[in-house]
Amino acid sequence: VSDLVWMSMTELARRVAAKEVSPVEVARAHLDRIEAVDGRLRAFLTVTDEAAMTQARAAEARVMAGGTLGPLHGVPVALKDLYATKGVKTTGGSRILADWVPDADATVVARLADAGAVCLGKLNMHEFAYGPEGLNPHYGAPWNPWDARTHRICGGSSSGSGAAVAMGLCAGALGSDTGGSIRIPASLCGITGIKPTYGRVSRAGVLPLSWSLDHVGPMCRTAADCALMLGAIAGYDPRDPSTSVLPVPEYGAALTGDITGVKVGVLRPFFLESTGSESRHAVEQALAVLAGLGASIQEARLDSARFAAGASTAVLAPEAYAYHEAWLRTRRAEYGADVRERLSLGAFLSAADYLRGQRARLRIKAEVDAALARLDVLVCATTPIAATPLGESEVSVDGETVPVRQGLIRFTRVFNLAGHPAASVPCGFTPAGLPVGLQIVGRPFDEATVLRVADAYQRATGWGARRPPLAGVGAPAA
Amino acid sequence: MTDLDIDTLRTLARVAGLDLAEDELERLLPLVRFARRAAAELDELGLDESEPAVHFRML
Numbered sequence: 216v217s218d219l220v221w222m223s224m225t226e227l228a229r230r231v232a233a234k235e236v237s238p239v240e241v242a243r244a245h246l247d248r249i250e251a252v253d254g255r256l257r258a259f260l261t262v263t264d265e266a267a268m269t270q271a272r273a274a275e276a277r278v279m280a281g282g283t284l285g286p287l288h289g290v291p292v293a294l295k296d297l298y299a300t301k302g303v304k305t306t307g308g309s310r311i312l313a314d315w316v317p318d319a320d321a322t323v324v325a326r327l328a329d330a331g332a333v334c335l336g337k338l339n340m341h342e343f344a345y346g347p348e349g350l351n352p353h354y355g356a357p358w359n360p361w362d363a364r365t366h367r368i369c370g371g372s373s374s375g376s377g378a379a380v381a382m383g384l385c386a387g388a389l390g391s392d393t394g395g396s397i398r399i400p401a402s403l404c405g406i407t408g409i410k411p412t413y414g415r416v417s418r419a420g421v422l423p424l425s426w427s428l429d430h431v432g433p434m435c436r437t438a439a440d441c442a443l444m445l446g447a448i449a450g451y452d453p454r455d456p457s458t459s460v461l462p463v464p465e466y467g468a469a470l471t472g473d474i475t476g477v478k479v480g481v482l483r484p485f486f487l488e489s490t491g492s493e494s495r496h497a498v499e500q501a502l503a504v505l506a507g508l509g510a511s512i513q514e515a516r517l518d519s520a521r522f523a524a525g526a527s528t529a530v531l532a533p534e535a536y537a538y539h540e541a542w543l544r545t546r547r548a549e550y551g552a553d554v555r556e557r558l559s560l561g562a563f564l565s566a567a568d569y570l571r572g573q574r575a576r577l578r579i580k581a582e583v584d585a586a587l588a589r590l591d592v593l594v595c596a597t598t599p600i601a602a603t604p605l606g607e608s609e610v611s612v613d614g615e616t617v618p619v620r621q622g623l624i625r626f627t628r629v630f631n632l633a634g635h636p637a638a639s640v641p642c643g644f645t646p647a648g649l650p651v652g653l654q655i656v657g658r659p660f661d662e663a664t665v666l667r668v669a670d671a672y673q674r675a676t677g678w679g680a681r682r683p684p685l686a687g688v689g690a691p692a693a
Numbered sequence: 694m695t696d697l698d699i700d701t702l703r704t705l706a707r708v709a710g711l712d713l714a715e716d717e718l719e720r721l722l723p724l725v726r727f728a729r730r731a732a733a734e735l736d737e738l739g740l741d742e743s744e745p746a747v748h749f750r751m752l
Contacts, residue, residue, distance in 0.1 A: 427747065522738055525731030532728060544710045556720060562709040563702065563725040568732040573745035575735040580746070 217244035220383035221682070224290050224440040227386055228331075231289035234278060238289030242271035242333050245291045249335065249384050252685070257355045258379035260296045261304050262336040267291070270333045277331075287447055288331030293385040295373050296337040297344055297422035298324050307422045308340040308372075310353050310549045311542055321420025322455065323389060323431055323448040330447035335385050339375030342554045344391060344424040345535060347399050347623040349374020350605070352551035359602045360683035361405060361649050367602040370403035370623060372396040372424075376434045377404035381683055387435040387444050393424045394527060395597075395627025397432050398639035402597035402652025405641045407669065407679060408434040409441045411449065412459075412660045413634035419454030425534040426457075427573070428527070428631045436679050438640060438669035442466035445662060461660055469663035470670040474508050477668060478590045480515030486595035486626050491612040497643030497651040498596045504675050505594075505668070515586050515593055519579045523629035524621070526579065529564060529572025530632070536561025576632040583633040587658045592668055597639040597652030598623050626654060636662045640669045641678040648684070694733050696726050 219227070219241050230236040246264050253259050274289040294300065297307045299317035306312045320328070327334065339357050341349050349371025350356045357378040359367035369377045373390030377400030380388050390397040392410040401408030409432050416431040423429055433444035449463045481487065481502060487495055506512050536543070539558045547555060586593060600622050603610050610617050630637040635656050642653035653672070657665035673679055697705075702722055706713045713721070 519738065522735055525728075525735050528728045529732040529735065544712075547712065556717070556724070559706075559711060559713070559717070559721060560724050560728060562711060563697070563705055563721070564728060564732065568729065570745045570747075571732050571735045571740065573747050574740045574743040575738050577743050577746045578738045578740065 217248070219244040220248045222386070223437055224287065224386045224435060224443055225437070227290045228287055228443070231274070231278060232284050238271040238274035238278070238333060239268070241289055242267050242291055242335070245335055245385060252382060253384060255358060256360070256378055256382060257339055257357045258375040258382065258384055259293065260306060260308070260337050260339050260354055260375070263303055263334060266303070267333055267335050274331060274333060285329060285331030285447070286443060287327065290332050290387070291335050291385050292327060292332045293335045293338050293376070293379055293388045294324060295340050295376050295388065295390050297340065297391060298389060299420040300324055300337065303337065305337065305422070307344070308342045308351050308354065311546055317420070319420065322417040322452045324420065326448045332447070338373070338379055338388060341372035341374060342551050343422065343539070344372040344393060344396060345554045345557050347371050347395055347620060349377070349400055350553070356605055358685070359403060360685040361602065363684040366605045368403065368605055370400035370598070370602065373400045373434060377401060377406060380404070380406045380434055380436060382686060387433055387440055390432060390434045391421060392430045392432060392631065393428045393531065394624045394631055397430070397434055398597050398627050398637060398652065398654060399623050401434055401639040403602040403650065405650030405679070405681070405683065406434060406436050407438050407441055407638065407640045407673070408432060409445060409636065409638040409662065409665065410630070411445060411662050412636045414457050414459040415636070415660060415662065416445070416449050417452035417455040417458050419452055423538055425531040427534065428531055430631065438638065438666050438673055439467070439470055441638070442470060442666045442670070459660065464663055466663055466666055469667045471667065472671050472674050474505065474510050474668055474671045477510045477592065477664070479505055479510045479512050479668070480586055480590035480593045481512060482515050482517060482593055482595040484516045485520045489625070490596040490599045493645040494596050494599065494601060494651045498653055501642040501653045501672065502594070504672060508671055508675055510668070513590060515590060517582055517586060517629065519582045520629045522575055523579065523632055526572045526575040526632055527628045529568045530576065532557070532561035533564050533569045534561070579629060580633040583630070583635055583656070587635070591657070591664055593656040595626055595654050597626060597654040599625055601645050601649035601651060630656055635659055636665050638665050638669050640672060643678060694729065697722065697729070
């Protein structure tokens, strides 16, 4: 396996700019890796190998000509298959859109290209992004790289993004997050991902699940790479009226490694107290590391978090139903059973229920704001459970039966309602060798502090440098 | 709040133009009941003074 596939985006960009590696060589190494392992991994739905090599050759020519280079020049990325890509199939992980070829790029796709990134293809996902397990009845569920013997879920809905980045098939990927769909697969696949503040990154050209809860963000192996990728895609977009006009800071400049005096609020009630002991142990150790780095660890609570499930469903289900209504009437059989059922739910909630959810989320946001008025970040486990075997709908956590689906989104969806930026970084492993994620939540539009804490933690620990068991083999065993 | 029964759900589905099989209705019923109950419980947050988080922007 070429070392290039494990190189960070930051390092690849630096080496390309310094003419130490060729974008063609980098793209070839990743495409070879995809060819070797993705037959069983199922991270990609479409590999755009010819287009990628064309982009890579153009990138190389620009380097050799001494042209101005973007921050991601020659760096290979991949896209969750709900980003519109001009001339390239965009399925949303569905049969319904199996043959849809958009005639324009999503704004973030165009911005990645402008930054010099080389796009390798489109990634697997839970159908229409409606599920935190990352399953897909049409294209097969991606294999979690951290268990070579048992087919475990990657977490979703950005499951292909999680698997591809963890296995070195691309240096970074775009995910999307409506209830945790960036952070959950980041946690379960042992990588780093950030859901930025609502309005920080354009959703134009992104297949919606829920307009008011959807967030676009990067999934990479390090916080520094997330900072680099976020900087390339963030900012106002006239195509998306929800984007903010606030200027985009230089996120990399915030990554000083110094978190002395940063006030870290530990969310225990509802969050850490209902986290499985194996994951909780990893989080407690992470807190000790943060304290050792000079952070001030304090207690925090969000009492309204227990209303997040009700508010999230009240908002998400009607919005998702509204988008899918016509297809649910005319092409119902083409949906997978689980997503068809969830989408249908929205038909039976009233306008009053929807608005009750939209009213509740402001109360939840106010409580998160109040906590962050005295603290710089809030932390908890990203998920209360680690990756479960495919097909398991319940799991035993410390003797208690937890539904997998509800468990996975328990700690994440509250921050989709609130809109605050939230990242997941690897913070250890269960005794079975499955990754555990630490969720770090910050003030609105203060992704810089979230990434600074995440980066400092990663510099001190190096969990992200560990490779999954599948990394050294050609493909998972059948 | 009165729980929906399967007959009401069937009628609502028909009104919405959804052609749901009987087994689909049966699987949906507990989900709908749970979601409606959870939405009703949001009133415990004391929402009287809260406006919904949806905005029509003129500029």
